[in-house]
Amino acid sequence: MSTAADAGQSGFDRDKAGAGAPVLAVTDLGVSVRGEDGERPVVENLSFTLRRGETLCIAGESGSGKSMTALAIMGLLPRPAALLSSGSIRLNEVELSQLPESRMRQIRGDRIAMIFQEPMTSLNPVLSIGRQLIEAIETHTSMSRSQARARALAALQGVRISDAERRLRQFPHEMSGGMRQRVMIAMALALQPDVLIADEPTTALDVTVQGEVLELLRDLQRDQGTAIILITHDMGVVAEMADRVIVMRRGSMVEEGPVTRIFDAPQAPYTQELLASVPRLGGGAGRQATRAPEAVEPASAVAEIRDLHVRFDLHGGFFGRVDRRVHAVEGISFSIPPNQTLALVGESGCGKSTTARAIAGLLPYSGEIVIGGRNLAALDRSERKAVRRDVQMIFQDPHASLDPRMRVGDIVAEPLVVHAMGSRKDQAEHVAWLFERVGLPPDAVARYPHEFSGGQRQRISIARALALRPRLIIADEAVSALDVSVRARVLELLRELQRDFAVSYLFISHDMAVVENISDRVAVMYLGQIVETGTRDQVFANPRHPYTRRLIEAVPVPDPARRRPHFARLDREIPSPVRRADDPPPRLLLRDVGDGHLVAA
Amino acid sequence: MIVYLGRRLIQAALILFGVSIITFALLYLLPADPVRQIAGRSATAETVENIRRQLGLDQPFLVQYWRYVLKLMSGDLGRSYIQRSEVTELIMSRLPASLLLMVGAIICEVSIGLTMGLIAAMRRGTVTDRALMVSSFVGVSAPQFVVGLLLLYVFAVRLGWLPIGGYGTWQHLVLPSLTLGILGAGWYSRMMRSSMIDVLTQDYIRTAHAKGLAGRVVLLRHALPNAILPVIAMIGIDIGLFMSGIVVVESVFGWPGIGQLAWQAIQRVDVPIIMGVTLVSACAIVLGNLIADIVAPFIDPRIRLK
Numbered sequence: 001m002s003t004a005a006d007a008g009q010s011g012f013d014r015d016k017a018g019a020g021a022p023v024l025a026v027t028d029l030g031v032s033v034r035g036e037d038g039e040r041p042v043v044e045n046l047s048f049t050l051r052r053g054e055t056l057c058i059a060g061e062s063g064s065g066k067s068m069t070a071l072a073i074m075g076l077l078p079r080p081a082a083l084l085s086s087g088s089i090r091l092n093e094v095e096l097s098q099l100p101e102s103r104m105r106q107i108r109g110d111r112i113a114m115i116f117q118e119p120m121t122s123l124n125p126v127l128s129i130g131r132q133l134i135e136a137i138e139t140h141t142s143m144s145r146s147q148a149r150a151r152a153l154a155a156l157q158g159v160r161i162s163d164a165e166r167r168l169r170q171f172p173h174e175m176s177g178g179m180r181q182r183v184m185i186a187m188a189l190a191l192q193p194d195v196l197i198a199d200e201p202t203t204a205l206d207v208t209v210q211g212e213v214l215e216l217l218r219d220l221q222r223d224q225g226t227a228i229i230l231i232t233h234d235m236g237v238v239a240e241m242a243d244r245v246i247v248m249r250r251g252s253m254v255e256e257g258p259v260t261r262i263f264d265a266p267q268a269p270y271t272q273e274l275l276a277s278v279p280r281l282g283g284g285a286g287r288q289a290t291r292a293p294e295a296v297e298p299a300s301a302v303a304e305i306r307d308l309h310v311r312f313d314l315h316g317g318f319f320g321r322v323d324r325r326v327h328a329v330e331g332i333s334f335s336i337p338p339n340q341t342l343a344l345v346g347e348s349g350c351g352k353s354t355t356a357r358a359i360a361g362l363l364p365y366s367g368e369i370v371i372g373g374r375n376l377a378a379l380d381r382s383e384r385k386a387v388r389r390d391v392q393m394i395f396q397d398p399h400a401s402l403d404p405r406m407r408v409g410d411i412v413a414e415p416l417v418v419h420a421m422g423s424r425k426d427q428a429e430h431v432a433w434l435f436e437r438v439g440l441p442p443d444a445v446a447r448y449p450h451e452f453s454g455g456q457r458q459r460i461s462i463a464r465a466l467a468l469r470p471r472l473i474i475a476d477e478a479v480s481a482l483d484v485s486v487r488a489r490v491l492e493l494l495r496e497l498q499r500d501f502a503v504s505y506l507f508i509s510h511d512m513a514v515v516e517n518i519s520d521r522v523a524v525m526y527l528g529q530i531v532e533t534g535t536r537d538q539v540f541a542n543p544r545h546p547y548t549r550r551l552i553e554a555v556p557v558p559d560p561a562r563r564r565p566h567f568a569r570l571d572r573e574i575p576s577p578v579r580r581a582d583d584p585p586p587r588l589l590l591r592d593v594g595d596g597h598l599v600a601a
Numbered sequence: 602m603i604v605y606l607g608r609r610l611i612q613a614a615l616i617l618f619g620v621s622i623i624t625f626a627l628l629y630l631l632p633a634d635p636v637r638q639i640a641g642r643s644a645t646a647e648t649v650e651n652i653r654r655q656l657g658l659d660q661p662f663l664v665q666y667w668r669y670v671l672k673l674m675s676g677d678l679g680r681s682y683i684q685r686s687e688v689t690e691l692i693m694s695r696l697p698a699s700l701l702l703m704v705g706a707i708i709c710e711v712s713i714g715l716t717m718g719l720i721a722a723m724r725r726g727t728v729t730d731r732a733l734m735v736s737s738f739v740g741v742s743a744p745q746f747v748v749g750l751l752l753l754y755v756f757a758v759r760l761g762w763l764p765i766g767g768y769g770t771w772q773h774l775v776l777p778s779l780t781l782g783i784l785g786a787g788w789y790s791r792m793m794r795s796s797m798i799d800v801l802t803q804d805y806i807r808t809a810h811a812k813g814l815a816g817r818v819v820l821l822r823h824a825l826p827n828a829i830l831p832v833i834a835m836i837g838i839d840i841g842l843f844m845s846g847i848v849v850v851e852s853v854f855g856w857p858g859i860g861q862l863a864w865q866a867i868q869r870v871d872v873p874i875i876m877g878v879t880l881v882s883a884c885a886i887v888l889g890n891l892i893a894d895i896v897a898p899f900i901d902p903r904i905r906l907k
């Protein structure tokens with residue numbers, strides 16, 4: 001224990017100190033999935049040893065078999081589709097791979113615990129937090145209800161949840177994502193397991209919350225000596241957390257080693273490629289060069305947004321009158337010059353997607369939206385439809401945003417059909433040209449969305465958005481769901497298209513590193529208002545608003561040498577944008593701190 | 602909660618108003634003449650006109666409706682044309698039997714339907730699953746009078762386990778409840794199966810397994826309450842289906858409920874009784890939905906009222 005604690009303070013050189021006795025030994029692990037075309041291996045020949053107090057990161061992109069490895073260790077492979085085809089898993093001298101389910105059940109949740117990616121759906125919505133915590137404790141101990149309750153309370157306090165007594169009685173939907181993930185951690189660690197498997201534990205969380213959760217895991221590990229297997233696609237998280245790293249690709253281990261060696265001297269070409277495609281603040285491959293801010297007259301701007309408000313009424317009371325409002329967007333103004341990228345950043349619920357949807361004409365709004373010099377509100381239906389051609393959108397989820405029953409060629413051609421552009425033949429030619437332009441094979445037009453990977457689907461979405469030669473493309477978290485290497489290529493494509501077609505982007509993202517990589521100008525949103533805006537360099541090199549600073553500081557740095565002992569801590573939960581109808585939020589005033597760098601006072 | 606109930610009651614009153622005006626209009630437009638039915642075939646034209654005037658049926662539609670509504674306000678559903686007694690009394694004397702039948706049917710459909718759906722979901726893709734789904738399909742598609750007669754033939758006539766018809770003991774209740782419930786059971790088993798299959802793939806079920814809970818606990822404590830939610834909303838709607846079902850089932854089994862009353866009244870164009878039964882049915886449907894809405898928050902905290 002003391003070695004682990006000491007090592008924790010001295011940072012990432014724990015691996016050299018040889019943390020402790022081995023707790024988990026995986027030898028020659030193989031997992032197969034049964035499909036229509038027979039068994040297909042998804043994990044092959046995987047071997048590693050996990051020591052007490054150690055953090056092992058399994059890094060890799062989707063389909064690398066990292067989650068299957070975790071489920072295999074837990075004995076939770078989705079049967080009958082997946083099965084353990086070979087190898088041994090030993091936990092403290094107990095062979096798990098041969099264990100009958102009844103024995104495995106005693107180990108699961110007690111000696112090995114697991115937390116998952118999706119905190120929003122990983123807790124049962126109809127049972128109280130207390131019930132779910134106590135249940136886990138009672139299953140594995142002979143404690144009385146009140147003892148179990150006391151243990152649950154202690155576990156909640158252990159994950160720094162304030163007012164734990166009251167939280168026990170709450171239900172999952174009453175908590176934020178970060179809170180729920182902490183509850184999951186409390187549940188997993190309440191019985192002090194030997195091994196904790198964390199499968200993408202912070203991927204679904206906002207970046208400031210991610211920092212807190214990572215720090216919490218680190219602290220709990222130091223106190224309890226738990227060995228952690230952390231599964232992640234995010235090399236920043238790896239650099240912050242790992243003692244040792246396994247890089248996986250297509251079911252096999254590509255490289256293994258201490259974290260410093262993996263980052264400083266990666267051996268395998270794949271590891272090198274993976275690290276190169278990670279977007280980094282202030283650098284990284286393919287970063288947008290700083291472009292001189294052209295002096296843009298408002299009239300020449302592609303889009304000019306003035307004092308935009310989007311509010312949603314909530315009805316209550318006996319007559320269903322409006323008694324509360326969601327102030328999703330509160331008086332924001334910005335303009336997007338031609339051939340430039342404005343990034344709108346902020347955490348979930350800040351109103352960035354609502355802004356996008358209002359500009360795309362998908363939501364009622366108040367204020368002014370001027371596209372190409374024409375004010376949307378002043379136009380009639382047909383004129384508005386014509387203006388719509390100039391604004392197109394790309395969405396986050398490449399799996400959900402394409403109609404599964406349409407051929408992708410038809411999907412891309414649909415905007416042309418809707419706006420009656422050209423003959424059938426012209427349309428087909430245009431679609432073929434678009435496919436070539438976004439880097440898809442010409443024969444792809446006749447296929448269906450499910451036949452493509454996530455990155456390819458996002459290219460299809462881009463082709464659809466480009467079909468009408470718009471002046472503005474709104475990319476709403478368009479690369480967030482993609483693997484890093486794919487993401488880098490899609491970002492490159494977006495930049496290339498901007499060069500060739502002089503299209504402007506409104507790039508909406510929560511990922512500061514990506515934003516820093518692609519944008520010319522940045523606007524930071526918080527609770528429906530812009531708190532800071534300026535050129536990319538102004539905002540990132542000289543962030544003036546505390547919220548902007550916190551966002552930038554919270555980004556995990558993909559460099560273990562710059563690992564920090566503490567993350568920026570959120571002093572409180574972000575307040576709700578729901579307010580009483582007669583109580584609008586105070587208006588933030590933006591002050592120019594030089595050269596058009598605006599900061600909320 | 603009180604505000605909510607108040608709103609629902611106002612909605613209910615509006616629904617009942619709509620139902621009453623539509624039913625009244627339909628009966629008014631009906632080619633069958635109630636007065637002819639009362640007077641008999643041999644009555645003179647003068648007698649017929651007399652009766653028509655006595656009953657106020659010579660008045661224009663709106664006047665007739667207005668009179669009806671005025672009486673309705675004081676709880677008076679009028680007098681039966683044929684049976685010469687108050688409709689309210691007639692309905693009240695038969696309502697308990699129908700309610701009993703309805704409770705029996707709900708118990709049948711919920712217990713049979715949910716159990717079948719649960720087993721089918723757990724044994725998904727097996728022979729058991731397929732057999733259960735085929736039988737639920739039969740339950741859904743078989744007409745109720747066929748099911749009723751079939752059950753009568755097997756259990757009452759051939760086996761002699763249960764009485765052929767009538768009212769009084771629990772044995773009398775079994776076959777009519779089953780007949781009425783089998784349709785719903787078929788629906789419920791299908792809904793329960795798909796709902797359960799959906800719930801079993803949810804992340805929180807994986808979490809429950811990861812805690813090391815026994816399969817039975819995961820199923821009953823974590824999956825069932827989530828899977829049952831859509832089914833509960835259905836029970837409210839079902840009461841409407843029952844109302845049409847009891848007309849048939851009560852006739853087949855000679856069950857002295859309002860279904861039988863309605864059946865007799867329809868044959869003789871006894872407008873006040875038809876109106877009365879329709880309004881009571883509408884009340885039951887509204888009430889059923891209200892109860893379903895009130896029960897749901899107890900299972901699902903997300904829709905708990907502020």
